[in-house]
Amino acid sequence: MEMVYEWFRTLYQETGINLPFLYDEYDRNRMIDGLFTTVKLSLVCLFFSIIIGVIGAWLQGSSFKWTRRFVSGYIQLFRNTPPLVQLYFFYFAIGTLLPRVENDWGGQSPIFGSFAWAAISLSFFAGAFNVEIFRSGIEAVPKSTVEAAEALGFSKLQIYRDITLPLAFRVVLPALNNNLVNLVKTTTLAYAIAVPEMLYEANQIWSDNVNVTEMMVFLLLAYFVLVGILVSGMNRWERAMKIPGYG
Amino acid sequence: MKYETDLPVMLPLERHQSEPFLGLKSKHILTVALIAIIGPCVAFAQAPSGQESPLAVLVNWAPLLLKGFIFNLIISISAMAFGTAIGAILGLGQISLIAATRHSSWFVTQFFRNAPWLVLLFFAMFLLPFEINILGFKIPFPDWLKAILGLSLPVMANVSEIVRGAVRSLPSGQWEAAESLAYTRMQTLWLIILPQCVKRMLPPWMNLYSILTMATVLASIVGVSEVMTLTGQALASEGGRPELLAPFYGFVLLLFFIYCYPIARFTVWLEKKYAVIN
Numbered sequence: 001m002e003m004v005y006e007w008f009r010t011l012y013q014e015t016g017i018n019l020p021f022l023y024d025e026y027d028r029n030r031m032i033d034g035l036f037t038t039v040k041l042s043l044v045c046l047f048f049s050i051i052i053g054v055i056g057a058w059l060q061g062s063s064f065k066w067t068r069r070f071v072s073g074y075i076q077l078f079r080n081t082p083p084l085v086q087l088y089f090f091y092f093a094i095g096t097l098l099p100r101v102e103n104d105w106g107g108q109s110p111i112f113g114s115f116a117w118a119a120i121s122l123s124f125f126a127g128a129f130n131v132e133i134f135r136s137g138i139e140a141v142p143k144s145t146v147e148a149a150e151a152l153g154f155s156k157l158q159i160y161r162d163i164t165l166p167l168a169f170r171v172v173l174p175a176l177n178n179n180l181v182n183l184v185k186t187t188t189l190a191y192a193i194a195v196p197e198m199l200y201e202a203n204q205i206w207s208d209n210v211n212v213t214e215m216m217v218f219l220l221l222a223y224f225v226l227v228g229i230l231v232s233g234m235n236r237w238e239r240a241m242k243i244p245g246y247g
Numbered sequence: 248m249k250y251e252t253d254l255p256v257m258l259p260l261e262r263h264q265s266e267p268f269l270g271l272k273s274k275h276i277l278t279v280a281l282i283a284i285i286g287p288c289v290a291f292a293q294a295p296s297g298q299e300s301p302l303a304v305l306v307n308w309a310p311l312l313l314k315g316f317i318f319n320l321i322i323s324i325s326a327m328a329f330g331t332a333i334g335a336i337l338g339l340g341q342i343s344l345i346a347a348t349r350h351s352s353w354f355v356t357q358f359f360r361n362a363p364w365l366v367l368l369f370f371a372m373f374l375l376p377f378e379i380n381i382l383g384f385k386i387p388f389p390d391w392l393k394a395i396l397g398l399s400l401p402v403m404a405n406v407s408e409i410v411r412g413a414v415r416s417l418p419s420g421q422w423e424a425a426e427s428l429a430y431t432r433m434q435t436l437w438l439i440i441l442p443q444c445v446k447r448m449l450p451p452w453m454n455l456y457s458i459l460t461m462a463t464v465l466a467s468i469v470g471v472s473e474v475m476t477l478t479g480q481a482l483a484s485e486g487g488r489p490e491l492l493a494p495f496y497g498f499v500l501l502l503f504f505i506y507c508y509p510i511a512r513f514t515v516w517l518e519k520k521y522a523v524i525n
Contacts, residue, residue: 080507081500082461084468085475089500093493140258171260185363192468199366212373220362220370227361243257 018211019218027205034201038226041118041197042184048123049183050176053130057168058160060135071131078128083121084189090121091193118190126183133175137168170241177234181227188223198222301494308481309498315474316502318391322473323460326395330402330459331452337403338410344432352407359404364462371397372469394466402459409451413444446521453514457507464499474499 008022021031059071078086095110095117103109112120141164149159191199199219206215299307340352359367371393378387417440425435467475478495485491 076508076511077504080457080461080511081503082464084464085496085499085503088475089493089496093496096489096492136260140260142256142258167257171257175260181361185361188363188365189465191365199363199369203369216366216370216374219366220358223363223366224358224361 018209018214020209020211021205021218027209030201030204031198034196034198035222037115037195037201038187038197041115041122041187041190041195042226044119045122045126045183045187046180048119049126049130049180052123052127053134054165056127056131057134057138060131061138061160075128075131078125083125083186084192086125087118087121087189087193091117114190114193114195118187118193118195122183122186122189125186126179129179129182130176133172133179134165134168136175137172138164140171141167167243170243173234173238173241177231177238180234181230184227184230185223301488301491304485304491305494305498308495311481312474312477312498312502315472315477316499316506319463319466319473320460320506322391322395322398322463322466322471323456326398326402326463327456327459329395330399331406333399334403334406335410337407338414339436341407341411342414356404356407356411359400360408362401364398364401365465365468367400368394368397368465368469371400390469390471391466394463394469394471397469398459398462398466401462402455405455406452409448409455410444412451413447414440416447417443450514450518450521453510453517457510457514460507460510461503464503474502 005023008019012018012020012023020027022028056071056074059067062068091114095112098111100108101111145163145167146159149163154163187197188199190197191203194200202215202219206212337352337356340348341356343349343352372390375388375393375396378385380386421439421443422435425439430439463473464475466473467479470476472480478499482488482491482495
């Protein structure tokens with residue numbers, strides 16, 4: 001590895017292409033931390049947004065009018081307002097209302113840090129889209145399948161968990177795929193509340209080294225690769241889960 | 248699209264039409280919006296004596312914030328116009344018969360579609376010069392112009408995909424019929440294919456506009472003085488009172504909601520109207 005690092009140092013000296021995160025240990029660690037934070041934030045948000053989507057879609061099928069109204073209100077509110085403003089609202093407005101806890105040094109610190117708020121707000125944002133995606137999948141499941149399950153004595157929850165959802169999930173994978181890619185791209189917003197993710201760390205590095213162009217090109221390529229990995233993984237999963245003869 | 252069958256088969260996936268927000272009309276929304284702003288203001292009305300109540304402060308600042316919001320709309324409309332113009336060309340490039348054009352347009356589209364909007368905005372902000380020299384004339388490049396260019400990059404890529412998707416979605420019979428009537432490719436495209444595509448492109452295009460409008464607040468991160476920046480400055484000049492945060496950010500949320508929600512409803516209506524019935 002040392003040789004590679006040295007090669008990039010020489011590259012900088014010879015050509016002026018400065019990639020400090022490849023030869024400087026401090027910058028390298030920052031960049032790796034940033035990458036891991038982005039991946040971690042994406043995974044946490046992916047997980048919770050899918051949970052929100054599944055639960056929301058179930059609630060939308062509820063027989064109570066007000067439950068359905070509440071869920072559709074949530075969807076419309078989160079779909080039609082900018083995610084950045086939502087993030088600010090959660091972090092600044094709600095964050096300051098919550099009680100504070102004592103930290104290790106005896107000082108006061110907020111219950112949730114910036115990472116937690118970014119995860120919460122982005123999960124709710126992506127979850128609003130996921131609810132609609134799951135709902136359209138549930139509607140694709142034929143009524144007679146549900147009736148057959150009812151006849152076999154399945155409870156409502158069991159039908160949703162064991163019959164409707166697995167079928168719906170396969171149908172909606174392409175749409176879900178799209179939304180999750182968007183979610184990964186939206187994690188860059190966490191930059192605004194100082195979550196140390198990739199964009200934030202890159203910003204720190206280009207502030208120290210004045211190499212905006214190189215860092216920018218690297219960032220674009222890095223996100224290109226990240227999204228590419230997600231898309232190819234999801235496509236493979238899509239093929240594996242494909243319902244024979246459908247679509 | 249509805250298939251009539253009694254057999255227990257998996258039905259074709261229909262894009263779900265979102266339900267209207269509690270079945271409200273726009274006049275109801277306005278009332279709800281007002282309550283939503285005033286509500287938190289009243290809740291935090293226990294401001295120390297000698298200070299204005301949060302509601303009064305918000306009313307003071309509202310004209311400035313509205314001006315900022317109009318600036319947001321100007322950014323969104325210009326970025327949309329610019330992005331659509333280039334994106335349409337790029338989209339036509341994607342269905343070109345020349346392999347090199349097709350592949351390069353595909354690559355540009357995918358590249359800008361897969362990059363986060365914020366990163367592209369940073370890209371435009373930091374890498375464009377603050378002025379350019381053409382034949383001795385200095386053309387200044389202010390921040391907001393760079394923001395427009397930065398936001399139109401992802402719009403361009405998305406429009407390109409919309410155009411390609413719409414052209415692909417037309418049955419090939421249209422092309423073949425035109426060919427048998429001895430239309431040239433150019434004529435087929437302009438007289439037969441594209442006029443039919445406009446209908447199909449309109450709903451996703453409106454969706455994209457709504458997404459773009461919501462993305463204009465990103466410009467605040469790179470220092471354009473639009474509504475989010477102004478909100479921050481207003482809060483700072485009021486001395487950072489914590490009880491002001493919820494009403495102010497809530498106000499910005501509502502501005503966007505009031506603007507974007509009708510667009511979303513209109514898009515759903517258009518989709519229904521233009522739905523292809525087989």
